[in-house]
Amino acid sequence: MGDLVIIGAGGSSRDIIDLVGDINRHASDDGQRWEIRGLLDDDQSKLGQIICGVPVIGSISKAADVQAHLVVGIASHRNRRVRKAVVERLALxxxxxxxxxxxxxSVSSWARIGAGTVVLQNVVIGPQVTLGRHVLISAGVTIGHDTAISDYVSTASQVGIAGGVVIRESVYIGIGACLREGVEVGEGSLIGMGSVVTRNVEAGRTVVGNPARRHS
Known part of the structure; x- marks a missing residue:
């Protein structure tokens, strides 16, 4: 039984609490199980609250002091670089x-997944897929073969990513979006919910619609 502390006390952290419960229920006799010791959040109004059965035990700066593994449960389409900022701030x-x-x-044996990454329910990850560090893949996402997803990327649920796609650091992909094979999405971009991406997206852009077009 490994000890785990989740950084953040919002919606993504609640998803992770459920994820850990399912891991524990399905673990084999010699499989990895986790005991969630608490949540860390900088919102002082949450200190001492019990969220989905887990207490908020301190601020994010306490992460260096806790005797447990960590996972960052923070994702925001408004601040796509928030998870990177937390990890760099802690420097662990x-x-x-x-x-x-x-x-x-369903994760191909030929796929690679980086440290701190979270993959939720009913995700399909094809062969030769690379997920970087601290990536959040939400429920029902499909990632096609030979796709490369960089650090700190977040997807909402039911996203479809075709083969050979390149997604750069700190991108957020909204619910139900689809990305055509071979496209590249630049660092810090936002793909709006339900968008159909058929061509490359420049760094820092927001694109929406079908086909997806520049919004900002």
């Missing part, structure tokens, strides 16, 4: 971070 050994994959996920 990558070995401190847990990598969590839901037992219902």
């Amino acid at each position: 050994d990558p070995a401190r971070y847990a990598t969590l994959v839901h037992p219902s996920a």
Whole structure:
């Protein structure tokens, strides 16, 4: 039984609490199980609250002091670089971070998943896919073969990513979006919900619609 502390006390952290419960229920006799010791959040009004059965035990700066593995449960389409900012602020050994994959996920044996990454329910990850560090893949996402997803990327649920796609650092992909094979999405971009991306997206852009067009 490994100890785990989740950074953040918002919606993504609640998803991770459920994920850990499912991992524990489906673990084999010698499989990895986790005990969630608490949540860390800089919103002082949350201190001492119990969220989905887990207490908020302190601010994010306490992460260096806790004797547990960590996972960052923070994602925001408004601030796509928030998870990177937290990890860089803490400056901890990558070995401190847990990598969590839901037992219902189908992950190719030829895929690679980086430290601190979270893969939620019913995700399909094809062969030769690379997920970087601290990536959040939400429920029902499909990632095609030979796709490369960089650090700190977040997807909402039901996203479809075709083969050979390149997604740069700190991108947020909204619910139900689809990305055509071979496209490249630049660093810090936002793909709006339901958008159909058929061509490359420049860094820092927001695109929406079908086909997706520049919004800002």
